[in-house]
Amino acid sequence: xxxxxxxxxxxxxxxxxxxxxxxxxxxxxxxxxxxxxxxxxxxxxxxxxxxxxxxxxxxxxxxxxxxxxxxxxxxxxxxxxxxxxxxxxxxxxxxxxxxxxxxxxxxxxxxxxxxxxxxxxxxxxxxxxxxxxxxxxxxxxxxxxxxxxxxx
Amino acid sequence: xxxxxxxxxxxxxxxxxxxxxxxxxxxxxxxxxxxxxxxxxxxxxxxxxxxxxxxxxxxxxxxxxxxxxxxxxxxxxxxxxxxxxxxxxxxxxxxxxxxxxxxxxxxxxxxxxxxxxxxxxxxxxxxxxxxxxxxxxxxxxxxxxxxxxxxx
Numbered sequence: 001x002x003x004x005x006x007x008x009x010x011x012x013x014x015x016x017x018x019x020x021x022x023x024x025x026x027x028x029x030x031x032x033x034x035x036x037x038x039x040x041x042x043x044x045x046x047x048x049x050x051x052x053x054x055x056x057x058x059x060x061x062x063x064x065x066x067x068x069x070x071x072x073x074x075x076x077x078x079x080x081x082x083x084x085x086x087x088x089x090x091x092x093x094x095x096x097x098x099x100x101x102x103x104x105x106x107x108x109x110x111x112x113x114x115x116x117x118x119x120x121x122x123x124x125x126x127x128x129x130x131x132x133x134x135x136x137x138x139x140x141x142x143x144x145x146x147x148x149x150x151x152x
Numbered sequence: 153x154x155x156x157x158x159x160x161x162x163x164x165x166x167x168x169x170x171x172x173x174x175x176x177x178x179x180x181x182x183x184x185x186x187x188x189x190x191x192x193x194x195x196x197x198x199x200x201x202x203x204x205x206x207x208x209x210x211x212x213x214x215x216x217x218x219x220x221x222x223x224x225x226x227x228x229x230x231x232x233x234x235x236x237x238x239x240x241x242x243x244x245x246x247x248x249x250x251x252x253x254x255x256x257x258x259x260x261x262x263x264x265x266x267x268x269x270x271x272x273x274x275x276x277x278x279x280x281x282x283x284x285x286x287x288x289x290x291x292x293x294x295x296x297x298x299x300x301x302x303x304x
Binding site for chain 2: 046047049050051052053054058061062065066068069070071072073085086087088089090091094095096107108109110111114115116117118121122123124125
């Protein structure tokens with residue numbers, strides 16, 4: 001049975017929850033192959049890896065590409081709990097991802113619907129289909145709780 | 153003796169030349185610490201690694217961050233032979249790089265002076281100082297030769 005967007009997002013949210021428990025900004029990502037098989041499930045590891053590029057989406061793209069043996073994730077879908085930043089949005093374009101489904105919008109750091117708006121330029125060679133707001137409130141609450149706890 | 157921008161770029165160009173010989177789009181990058189020590193020297197490895205994120209800048213940032221044990225490359229400088237794409241430009245911002253020096257401008261794929269113009273948005277939390285055009289003609293010719301040979 002094919003999983004729904006909401007079901008895939010629940011897996012990404014579980015990744016985000018685990019990241020928060022490890023002291024990382026809670027963002028999780030899942031990549032799904034055209035046949036509905038999960039290729040990668042990752043969470044943000046910037047602090048643990050001491051790697052500024054270790055956002056959940058980058059780690060998921062690298063893992064999925066390794067599994068497929070190709071730098072192009074043709075017809076694959078990315079599910080992520082937060083609107084991607086410009087780095088991750090461009091990586092999704094370079095990987096030729098088919099659909100990008102995200103949960104919370106990110107007016108401060110997002111690069112899809114905000115800021116650099118990576119896909120909205122004539123020079124963008126590939127833009128995925130985009131669905132925002134899937135399980136938005138869960139993802140948003142998790143981020144809010146994380147940053148409130150960190151400030152306290 | 154402190155190396156000049158042009159001297160650092162020559163090292164990045166040597167990396168790019170090696171990439172071309174290996175069938176990769178010829179782009180090279182170098183990262184230099186505030187004390188003038190070279191932290192990383194890398195070339196594009198997208199095809200070899202089957203990794204769409206394996207641009208020279210991303211590989212250099214990951215290597216330098218690993219060496220420093222920190223996701224933030226405070227006061228470090230990045231030298232790269234081609235204007236970074238939006239992915240690499242945002243990674244440079246996330247890493248808190250001080251200066252970005254690049255050789256050739258990239259009207260088709262660049263994300264600094266073209267396209268997404270990653271640093272030119274109110275939500276960009278950190279923008280490096282930018283110098284474009286250092287050894288521009290050498291870098292541009294290398295890319296031109298590479299793509300001409302590939303079309304032939």
